[in-house]
Amino acid sequence: MSKLLRKPIPNEVSLGVTIVHDVTGNNSPLEYVGFKVIDLAQGAIYKEELGKVECCIVALTGKINVSDYDQVFKNLGTRESVFEKKPTDSVYVSNDRSFEVEALTPARVALCYSPSHNPLPTKLIKADDNGTEQRGKYYNQRLVHNILPDSDPSANSLLVVEVYTESGNWSSYPPHKHDQDNLPHESFLEESYYHELNPRQGFVFQRVYTDDRSLDETMAVENGDVVLVPAGYHPVGVPDGYQSYYLNVMAGPKRIWKFHNDPAHEWILDRK
Numbered sequence: 001m002s003k004l005l006r007k008p009i010p011n012e013v014s015l016g017v018t019i020v021h022d023v024t025g026n027n028s029p030l031e032y033v034g035f036k037v038i039d040l041a042q043g044a045i046y047k048e049e050l051g052k053v054e055c056c057i058v059a060l061t062g063k064i065n066v067s068d069y070d071q072v073f074k075n076l077g078t079r080e081s082v083f084e085k086k087p088t089d090s091v092y093v094s095n096d097r098s099f100e101v102e103a104l105t106p107a108r109v110a111l112c113y114s115p116s117h118n119p120l121p122t123k124l125i126k127a128d129d130n131g132t133e134q135r136g137k138y139y140n141q142r143l144v145h146n147i148l149p150d151s152d153p154s155a156n157s158l159l160v161v162e163v164y165t166e167s168g169n170w171s172s173y174p175p176h177k178h179d180q181d182n183l184p185h186e187s188f189l190e191e192s193y194y195h196e197l198n199p200r201q202g203f204v205f206q207r208v209y210t211d212d213r214s215l216d217e218t219m220a221v222e223n224g225d226v227v228l229v230p231a232g233y234h235p236v237g238v239p240d241g242y243q244s245y246y247l248n249v250m251a252g253p254k255r256i257w258k259f260h261n262d263p264a265h266e267w268i269l270d271r272k
Helices: 266-270
Strands: 017-023 034-040 045-049 053-061 064-067 072-076 090-093 098-103 107-115 123-125 131-135 142-148 159-165 179-182 186-188 190-198 203-209 216-222 226-229 243-251
Touching: 017 226, 034 045, 034 098, 034 190, 053 098, 053 142, 053 243, 072 090, 090 142, 107 243, 190 203, 190 216, 203 226
Parallel strands: none
Antiparallel strands: 017 034, 034 107, 045 098, 053 090, 053 107, 064 072, 064 098, 090 123, 131 142, 142 159, 159 243, 179 186, 190 226, 190 243, 203 216
């Protein structure tokens, strides 16, 4: 089994809360990125004390309320399936705070973490606040929802984005990496990918590799899987007939996304 591919945790339900994924520095090769997916039954409540990490709470599907015990943000969430392809609501909560998530309907929620020592205001990131863009051309096209980009100063470390890739296309392509603290040319950012597929029985291929091939894994990634990217290039290929969704979480010593394309494949950008 790949060290970078994480399958959903076998269901253990407690008071209507199911932990689907729980990626931490203690159980993964990632130092700057933590990631959790929870399923909530209607009426269930999930609570957490953050300590020295910040968190972006993303309403993947369903309706939720989120509170940091000073403010309550009600009726968050815009979709029943991520493949409705519309942005959703999120909430940023800083380090040394607590929060709770209450499910108004059955809901799936992503919790995105990174180390943080500088308290910032809690912020509601409305669906309408997401910047949307089309990237790529030819068979490398994808739709992007920027939830917490580096242009938004609301966080200390976290970068969060949703990406949709159509049937037969490649994403994060040409292969790029961001594993060197070498600004202005490249930044060091770890990354996680949470994948969903439409139809659900599909799979995508994701390769994670470094220039010297000391890290080189190619994975068949199924619906609900998570891929960890501690370093290296990390392209995703989507087979014919299926659509790909993934939620990216990135973090590192500097909150700047500056990537470096694999020189062997950068030529495709210059095609006419």
